[in-house]
Amino acid sequence: MIDIIIVGAGPAGLSAAIYTARAGKKALVFESYTYGGQIVNTPEIENYPGIKNISGFDYATGLYEQATGLGAEVKFEKVLSVDKKEDGKGFIVKTGKNSYEAKAVILATGAKNRHLGIDKEEALTGRGISYCATCDGAFYRGKDVAVNGGGNTAIEDAMFLSNYCSKVYVIHRREGFRAENETLESLRKKENVEFVLNASITSILGEDRLSGIEVTDKNSGEKKEIKIDGLFIAIGQEPDNKDFEELVDLDKGGYIIAGENCRTKTEGIYTAGDCRTKDVRQLVTAASDGAIAALAACSFIDA
Amino acid sequence: MAALQITEEQFEAEVLKSDKPVLVDFWAIWCGPCKMLSPIVDQIADEVPEIKVVGINVDEAMTLATEQAITNIPCLILYENGKEVRRSVGFQPKDTLKEWIKG
Numbered sequence: 001m002i003d004i005i006i007v008g009a010g011p012a013g014l015s016a017a018i019y020t021a022r023a024g025k026k027a028l029v030f031e032s033y034t035y036g037g038q039i040v041n042t043p044e045i046e047n048y049p050g051i052k053n054i055s056g057f058d059y060a061t062g063l064y065e066q067a068t069g070l071g072a073e074v075k076f077e078k079v080l081s082v083d084k085k086e087d088g089k090g091f092i093v094k095t096g097k098n099s100y101e102a103k104a105v106i107l108a109t110g111a112k113n114r115h116l117g118i119d120k121e122e123a124l125t126g127r128g129i130s131y132c133a134t135c136d137g138a139f140y141r142g143k144d145v146a147v148n149g150g151g152n153t154a155i156e157d158a159m160f161l162s163n164y165c166s167k168v169y170v171i172h173r174r175e176g177f178r179a180e181n182e183t184l185e186s187l188r189k190k191e192n193v194e195f196v197l198n199a200s201i202t203s204i205l206g207e208d209r210l211s212g213i214e215v216t217d218k219n220s221g222e223k224k225e226i227k228i229d230g231l232f233i234a235i236g237q238e239p240d241n242k243d244f245e246e247l248v249d250l251d252k253g254g255y256i257i258a259g260e261n262c263r264t265k266t267e268g269i270y271t272a273g274d275c276r277t278k279d280v281r282q283l284v285t286a287a288s289d290g291a292i293a294a295l296a297a298c299s300f301i302d303a
Numbered sequence: 304m305a306a307l308q309i310t311e312e313q314f315e316a317e318v319l320k321s322d323k324p325v326l327v328d329f330w331a332i333w334c335g336p337c338k339m340l341s342p343i344v345d346q347i348a349d350e351v352p353e354i355k356v357v358g359i360n361v362d363e364a365m366t367l368a369t370e371q372a373i374t375n376i377p378c379l380i381l382y383e384n385g386k387e388v389r390r391s392v393g394f395q396p397k398d399t400l401k402e403w404i405k406g
Contacts, residue, residue: 032396033394033396034336034339034340034394034396035339036335036339040335040336040339041335041336042335043333043335055335056335057335057338057339060335076396076397076398125375125392126374126375126378126392126393127374127375128374130375132334132335132336132375132393134333134334134335135331135334135335135336135337135375135376135377135393136374136375136376138331138333138361138362139368139373139374139375139376140374230374
């Protein structure tokens with residue numbers, strides 16, 4: 001039986017793998033997509049304590065190499081279910097390929113980009129609509145684009161794009177931003193950035209390619225069309241933990257209910273990172289959860 | 304064996320005039336998900352001998368990228384007999400990619 005199965009190879013999962021390995025236990029991490037999780041899309045991380053500046057890709061790769069170098073195993077399989085063993089001594093984890101047994105499980109499933117959920121969004125993804133400014137920004141050199149969102153990702157994306165694009169509209173449904181002041185202030189100073197506040201995108205325009213958006217002012221109800229070639233959606237994330245509903249409690253937003261000790265309602269099942277209920281979703285809190293969950297799981301196994 | 308990296312000048316000969324279907328990986332250095340996908344594309348080059356696999360750095364092939372209407376990367380395009388059969392934007396895990404190639 002494996003000591004600890006970790007679901008998700010993002011920063012929380014890989015940090016948990018590192019701590020598990022260093023505690024002398026066997027960690028098996030399952031990842032359905034790519035290691036690193038959301039952070040891979042970030043061009044520059046400047047707020048991780050101890051690291052002045054690093055790209056998301058380099059950070060994710062470093063984490064992956066550290067974990068696997070220590071003996072943790074990462075398998076690219078999607079976890080479909082986690083169940084208690086009949087004898088109550090451990091869990092059965094089923095993936096799309098196989099079935100595995102573990103003494104403890106850490107759910108570190110993170111979250112995915114939230115979509116606007118409006119007409120033409122799917123159809124025009126890849127044809128002007130993007131969720132990754134760093135992947136696609138350069139193609140909009142000299143063009144007009146918009147970023148929708150009010151958190152760090154949106155502001156960082158807008159900053160990144162302002163270096164390539166002729167104009168960047170920042171569309172946000174409120175007056176104030178959740179984003180860090182540092183970057184927001186730098187953005188406000190850029191001449192080619194225009195803020196469209198208290199507004200939301202109500203329509204996507206264009207046939208084969210995006211040609212513009214319609215935004216609606218939430219106070220006046222006034223609608224206005226903005227011609228753009230690119231729309232970068234950065235309106236937050238959504239977790240996906242429905243497969244684990246039997247063993248853990250989920251809040252209204254779908255996040256796994258757990259406190260700072262990373263314990264769920266089921267003994268032997270822990271949760272770490274963006275997928276759990278918490279106020280601050282950052283790399284550093286994901287990493288810290290990984291350590292806490294791993295050490296709690298190790299104590300549980302040793303008890 | 305890995306994906307063959309080509310320039311836009313080589314595109315016609317290596318892709319459009321290829322007698323085998325060709326999977327082209329359009330990538331760039333500053334694109335994180337591209338860097339995640341490229342090693343998987345290299346593995347596909349080894350594991351799917353029925354197709355030819357090439358990679359193009361779009362920064363050095365902007366004219367081609369515009370011609371091929373590429374504005375989002377990573378972008379994988381499957382060509383057969385000189386024509387685009389289908390394309391996919393964004394990262395894909397290996398198994399899903401193999402299925403996508405089969406069509």
